[in-house]
Amino acid sequence: MADFSLTTSQLAEAKIWLSFEFGEDKLLSTDNDEVSSTFCVFRGLGNGSRPLVFTNNLRRRYRQTGVWDQDFSPISLAVWAEDMAEADDDRALDIAYAIAERECDLVTPDEVTDRLRGVYNRLRDYAIEEAGELGIDTDMWPYNCIDWDQAGDMLAEDNMTVSLPSGEVAVLSN
Numbered sequence: 642m643a644d645f646s647l648t649t650s651q652l653a654e655a656k657i658w659l660s661f662e663f664g665e666d667k668l669l670s671t672d673n674d675e676v677s678s679t680f681c682v683f684r685g686l687g688n689g690s691r692p693l694v695f696t697n698n699l700r701r702r703y704r705q706t707g708v709w710d711q712d713f714s715p716i717s718l719a720v721w722a723e724d725m726a727e728a729d730d731d732r733a734l735d736i737a738y739a740i741a742e743r744e745c746d747l748v749t750p751d752e753v754t755d756r757l758r759g760v761y762n763r764l765r766d767y768a769i770e771e772a773g774e775l776g777i778d779t780d781m782w783p784y785n786c787i788d789w790d791q792a793g794d795m796l797a798e799d800n801m802t803v804s805l806p807s808g809e810v811a812v813l814s815n
Contacts, residue, residue, distance in 0.1 A: 721747045721749065724749040724750065724751070725737065725738075725749070725750065728749075728750035728751075730750050730753075730754060732760070733750035733751075733753040733754050733757070734750050735805060735806070736748075736750075736753045736757070736760075736803060736805065736811045736813075737749060737750050737752075737753050739803045739804070739805050739806070739811070740753075740801075740803050753811075753813065756801075756813040756814045757811065757812075757813055758800060758812040758813060758814055759811075759812055760805070760809050760810070760811045760812075761809060761810050761812065762808075762809055762810075763790070763793065763810065764790070764793030764794055764796070764797050764802065764810055764812075765789040765790045765792070765793040766793070767793050767796060767797075767810075767812050768789050768792035768793040768795075768796050769789055771796060772784065772792075797812065799815065800812050800813060800814055800815060801813040801814075801815055
């Protein structure tokens with residue numbers, strides 16, 4: 642387990658931060674371990690993990706509903722941060738962070754590796770690759786008349802697609 646222990650002064654700072662970010666009522670219902678892990682995860686402390694960038698989405702969701710989404714409970718975040726800190730596949734780690742940032746979903750690098758169909762410059766490249774795996778020669782008529790951009794968009798509807806900072810698109814099975 643990642644070390645999310647804080648000194649007394651850090652814990653006091655964390656409580657002030659949690660109260661400011663999520664409201665006083667959240668602070669009152671949170672024990673010190675949850676305060677520590679939440680603060681460390683959001684601030685990128687503990688095991689050298691990178692800071693999360695979806696703090697605003699979670700804060701907005703909490704303030705709108707008044708309910709802490711169970712998927713993003715402080716303990717869930719702490720476990721996820723530990724998985725991220727222990728990851729050794731940089732590509733899967735980048736995709737997992739992109740999913741957290743853009744989709745507000747906690748996916749571990751191991752899950753990314755299991756579900757990854759590929760990383761492509763464009764979704765059309767994914768569609769062409771899928772056609773090739775079916776034995777279709779996309780340079781031959783009538784397949785050379787297909788709108789491969791549209792085909793890629795339609796295939797993406799059945800999968801999770803994530804735009805990466807590099808401009809590429811990761812395609813993961815649902």
